[in-house]
Amino acid sequence: MRFDLSANCFADVDVRADTWAVIGADRALRWRELEEQAHAWASQARAHGFAADVPVIIRGHKEAEFFVAMVGALLLGAPFVPVDTIYPDERMQRIASTLGAQTYFDARDGRFVSLNGHGAWVEFEAVEGAVSSTSTSTASAPPVLREKNLAYVLFTSGTTGEPKGVQIGRESVAALADWMAADFALGDAPVFLDQAPFSFDLSMYEVFGTLALGGTVVLASRALTTQGSAFLATLARHRMTTWVSTPSFAQQQLLNPQFSQDGLPALRTFLFCGEVLPVALARQLRQRFPAARIINTYGPTEATVATTWIVVDDAVLAHHARLPIGHAKRDAEVFVDAGELCIAGAHVMRGYLNREDLNAARMFIHNGQRAFRTGDLGAIDGNGLLFCHGRIDDQIKMGGYRIELMEIDAALRALPAAASAAAVPLRRPDGSVARIVAFVATGNDDGRLPDALQDWKTLLAARLPSYMIPSELLACRSLPVSVNFKIDRAQLAQDYRDVHFKAQRQHNA
Numbered sequence: 044m045r046f047d048l049s050a051n052c053f054a055d056v057d058v059r060a061d062t063w064a065v066i067g068a069d070r071a072l073r074w075r076e077l078e079e080q081a082h083a084w085a086s087q088a089r090a091h092g093f094a095a096d097v098p099v100i101i102r103g104h105k106e107a108e109f110f111v112a113m114v115g116a117l118l119l120g121a122p123f124v125p126v127d128t129i130y131p132d133e134r135m136q137r138i139a140s141t142l143g144a145q146t147y148f149d150a151r152d153g154r155f156v157s158l159n160g161h162g163a164w165v166e167f168e169a170v171e172g173a174v175s176s177t178s179t180s181t182a183s184a185p186p187v188l189r190e191k192n193l194a195y196v197l198f199t200s201g202t203t204g205e206p207k208g209v210q211i212g213r214e215s216v217a218a219l220a221d222w223m224a225a226d227f228a229l230g231d232a233p234v235f236l237d238q239a240p241f242s243f244d245l246s247m248y249e250v251f252g253t254l255a256l257g258g259t260v261v262l263a264s265r266a267l268t269t270q271g272s273a274f275l276a277t278l279a280r281h282r283m284t285t286w287v288s289t290p291s292f293a294q295q296q297l298l299n300p301q302f303s304q305d306g307l308p309a310l311r312t313f314l315f316c317g318e319v320l321p322v323a324l325a326r327q328l329r330q331r332f333p334a335a336r337i338i339n340t341y342g343p344t345e346a347t348v349a350t351t352w353i354v355v356d357d358a359v360l361a362h363h364a365r366l367p368i369g370h371a372k373r374d375a376e377v378f379v380d381a382g383e384l385c386i387a388g389a390h391v392m393r394g395y396l397n398r399e400d401l402n403a404a405r406m407f408i409h410n411g412q413r414a415f416r417t418g419d420l421g422a423i424d425g426n427g428l429l430f431c432h433g434r435i436d437d438q439i440k441m442g443g444y445r446i447e448l449m450e451i452d453a454a455l456r457a458l459p460a461a462a463s464a465a466a467v468p469l470r471r472p473d474g475s476v477a478r479i480v481a482f483v484a485t486g487n488d489d490g491r492l493p494d495a496l497q498d499w500k501t502l503l504a505a506r507l508p509s510y511m512i513p514s515e516l517l518a519c520r521s522l523p524v525s526v527n528f529k530i531d532r533a534q535l536a537q538d539y540r541d542v543h544f545k546a547q548r549q550h551n552a
């Protein structure tokens with residue numbers, strides 16, 4: 044059994060309908076059950092006012108119900124908006140207000156929850172065919188979106204401090220699934236590892252791969268993935284064939300000797316995306332998993348998960364000190380314009396929600412197709428292989444997470460006594476970001492944080508997800524600016540190193 048993304052319905056319903064579709068953190072579902080429950084979810088959502096082109100926020104973390112809700116939303120034609128619990132309430136509220144949403148679906152307890160006009164959450168009973176409320180206010184679904192036939196809207200870090208809603212059409216996810224089926228050689232009914240939060244578009248590989256290929260998805264919660272051997276044993280028990288993650292996540296697993304072909308005998312494919320795949324990591328994986336193919340894919344959320352790909356075999360490893368991102372996928376075009384990677388094809392987003400300014404700056408038409416300026420520095424070698432050489436702007440990747448430093452700046456500046464503050468990435472020699480620190484200008488040289496900032500981490504956590512919170516906040520007289528009057532983050536990183544090394548030298552003396 045599978046889900047036909049073009050026809051928008053379950054297909055081959057008599058084929059292997061009793062095999063597992065979803066192994067959730069809470070419960071497991073067979074394909075037949077997924078079909079029944081997704082239809083039931085769609086009628087429940089309809090009763091709460093959701094319909095085609097009306098976005099529905101789904102909040103939770105790796106519950107089978109989260110997957111059911113996404114499929115139910117597809118059946119209904121309602122674009123789903125996945126929000127992992129890694130996002131604090133305030134961020135969720137910003138997303139809800141961008142959409143004009145007053146109701147969301149909470150996958151943790153399988154209920155629609157309403158946000159009343161004063162910002163307090165009011166719960167609604169999940170009653171089939173009726174809406175009943177624990178308060179007097181009535182839930183209403185958000186307005187219909189201008190863009191029609193979207194599959195999902197995914198919010199990424201935004202420079203203004205507001206997350207940006209990337210609108211992905213149904214034609215784009217169908218193209219993603221067609222590409223996976225045609226080129227990834229994942230075999231019949233692949234079993235996917237799904238580890239990235241659903242609010243991170245990497246996880247859409249597993250969602251649409253499972254649906255289109257009639258596979259199984261193993262939803263691995265943060266609690267499970269930190270359990271080392273128990274995590275790997277779970278994957279082995281479900282005969283996981285297809286590992287999908289950022290390179291950072293796989294790197295962490297290498298610490299465990301059971302992360303090997305013997306420990307995961309069914310594993311045949313590593314599918315990477317989201318950040319640079321280091322040569323050293325690919326080499327170690329080749330040794331530990333001689334039977335597995337490693338696929339490096341590249342692309343921004345704005346172009347439906349990934350756009351380029353290359354199978355990283357021994358020949359590729361032998362020829363490159365820094366891995367290429369490969370070639371454009373079928374039916375897509377990638378080219379370098381003034382040093383910047385540009386992407387064209389049906390998989391390019393329909394635009395950022397309500398951000399005509401950004402759409403005008405980043406989107407254009409190329410050979411009759413939607414096209415997007417990525418902000419990535421790119422190059423093509425003599426063999427037509429594409430390379431990504433980092434960013435033009437202040438967007439970074441840390442541990443696989445996409446972060447706009449300006450979003451952290453905005454959150455810092457909203458703190459008391461921090462009107463002038465900036466986030467600074469500290470990089471390893473290979474350019475990857477090890478951690479983020481922050482500076483606040485206090486107007487004097489004593490290096491003391493104002494009293495109002497003693498609790499700064501807790502204050503920031505109300506607004507930012509944990510992966511965006513700097514590890515240290517340092518006081519300085521003023522923030523240095525570069526020639527173009529932007530905050531000089533490189534200078535601040537240098538200042539940090541100077542202070543750090545001076546302290547270390549004093550300690551060692």
Ligand code: AMP
Pocket residue numbers: 199244245315316317318319320339340341342343344345348368417419431433434440444445
């Ligand atoms: P996201 O929207 O979270 O998928 O992040 C997209 C950004 O991550 C891209 O614009 C690149 O800067 C970076 N990125 C994604 N995949 C790769 C890759 N395979 N190699 C290098 N950078 C990558």
